[in-house]
Amino acid sequence: MTKYTKFQPWLDWLDQRYDETLDRLKSWSAINSGTGNIEGLDRMRAEILTAFAELDAQTREIDLPDTEAVAPDGSIAPVRYGKVLHFSKRPQAPVRVLLCIHYDTVFAIDSPFQTPRLIDENTLNGPGVADAKGGILTILNALSALERSPFANGIGWDVILNPDEETGSIGSAAILAEQARAADFGMLYEPALEDGTLAGARKxxxxxxxxxxxxxxxxxxxxxxxxxxxxxxxxxxxxxxxxxxxxxxxxxxxxxxxxxxxxxxxxxxxxxxxxxxxxxxxxxxxxxxxxxxxxxxxxxxxxxxxxxxxxxxxAPKPMAGKTLALFEWVRELGHDLDLDIAWKATGGCCDGNNLAEAGLPNIDTLGLRGGLIHSDQEFVKLDSLIERARLSALILMKAGAGDLPDALKKTEI
Known part of the structure; x- marks a missing residue:
């Protein structure tokens, strides 16, 4: 990592966050925040607000309007959502980034899968550990490193944490699109594959x-x-x-x-x-x-x-144009962290699709390495707790230092 000696102190600072991050991940996993569990979403949101207070950002809790769905008897029933969390800092900075992930899970309030457990010293099984409460903690750690560095003033950031991604982000889609139009690039924290491979093109x-x-x-x-x-x-x-x-x-x-x-x-x-x-x-x-x-x-x-x-x-998310340029830049950064950043197309979709439709180039699997999501076998690899935070922190600090490629800047035509 000789190329990044000027960033090294703040990358190394992240090592001390491991124990606190693991404790929080276990605690958060034990909170049922299934999309339809409004009380559980409220509990999860309170935990996030406490954790993110260290960033000293402007904070908003945004109510989402009810939508409608077809009930089993064919009637039209209202659908309620939790609240969106929006954290913002330095909106007038020369470069702006949007960081997103959801805090809902697929596990209903009566799901038998409620408790995290260690499978081995490097593997944690639990609801939402990968998808995507580990991603929220990766955002927190990366921004904490950025804010302690001398490169923070060069980049403004917004964080959107939504409560309805697992059912399609119907309620929060307009907020995601609005924030996407103001940013230069996007970072989303769905889990990477166990080997670190990222999702590329999406259906x-x-x-x-x-x-x-x-x-x-x-x-x-x-x-x-x-x-x-x-x-x-x-x-x-x-x-x-x-x-x-x-x-x-x-x-x-x-x-x-x-x-x-x-x-x-x-x-x-x-x-x-x-x-x-x-x-x-x-x-x-x-x-x-x-x-x-x-x-x-x-x-x-x-x-x-x-x-x-x-x-x-x-909408479909192709791997082309600025999105491809962003992946290539991040791959270069990964090499100097001894990470092999590869990606492949997937039939899955996430809020990265929404941001791409709004015109924002983004990488949408910057979260922890893990797998078997949406099942009671969901897991994360614990050696990625700091590894992935270091990658995101380096991306943010490089952009804040003025090293974001010109092709990715919104002023570029």
Whole structure:
């Protein structure tokens, strides 16, 4: 690391943060902050506010408006969210960076997976340890190192921690887009793979529900008078599944069918829920056209009505232009930290998709090394607690020292 001797004292300072960071990660993992657990999100947010107080930043808690979702019975139900946390410092600095990650998890309040445990001396298993409470702590440590360095005045930063990423960031999308337009580049803290590989290009994603209404009737006395919403839903599912392989590389995944009831009643309500992943904007538009055709076909069934809800919440994120330039710059920095920064395309998506759609080049897997997320086997590698904070701190200090490549600056045309 001879190239970075002027940054070395603040990179080395991070070593003393290991024990405190591990203790916080264990404590935070034990707080259930599933997206729908508003009380748990409130507890998690209070812990974050306490931890981030050392940064002496302007702090806001932002209420999100309720949205709507299709309930299992086909009705439209309100959806509540937790609050967004926004930390900001030096907005008038010559370079601005946006750091983001979510503080919600996929684990519901009644999930049996609630407690972290050490698998071995270098592996911690627990809800959210990788996705993404470890990422929040990486942000905190990196910014703490920056703020102690003489390079802080050259860079302004905003941190957005949202409570709804695991369900598509529907409530917080507008805030993410607003902050993205003010920054030069973005750093997101989803977990890296266990070997440190980052996510490169990402597919876009849309979540949809189709409400289907039929006509109820007694299955014995008046079976032929009924119009089964479940049968129509089955037709709908087969039509959607049949789109796989016909719209480029787009995938159509049927996740769930709600509806029906007693077997002696022709069911009059069903809900088909599905996800679509697309590689590019052309596939997205084609997929939307094909879904519309499916809705039209179901509506031609006698006595049946079908109504589409949902949308594409994540645009595709290509590995090109300024985003590619950012990856290449970070890879160079990684080499001098003895880190081999590699990346690969993924079908997954995150808020990095949202920032890219708003025009912000970003790397979205700067969090801890880990894996098996969204399962009770989720883990992080503890030797990445400081390793990844050092990488982010170096990125921030280099940018603050005036070393951000000109191609990444917002003033560049």
């Amino acid at each position: 876009g994603s849309g979540n949809f529900s189709i409400r289907i209404k039929g006509r109820a009737a007694h299955a014995g006395r008046e079976f032929h008078a009924g119009r089964s919403a479940m049968v129509a839903a089955s037709d709908c599912v087969m039509r959607l599944d049949g789109l796989n392989g016909k719209v480029g590389k787009a995938t159509f995944n049927i996740g769930k069918i709600d509806g029906g009831g007693p077997v002696n009643v022709v069911p009059d309500t069903a809900v088909v829920r599905f996800n679509v992943r697309v590689s590019n904007h052309d596939e997205r538009h084609q997929a939307e056209d094909e879904i519309a055709k499916v809705i039209m076909a179901i509506n031609t069934r006698d006595g049946i009505t079908a109504e589409l809800h949902g949308r594409f919440g994540r």
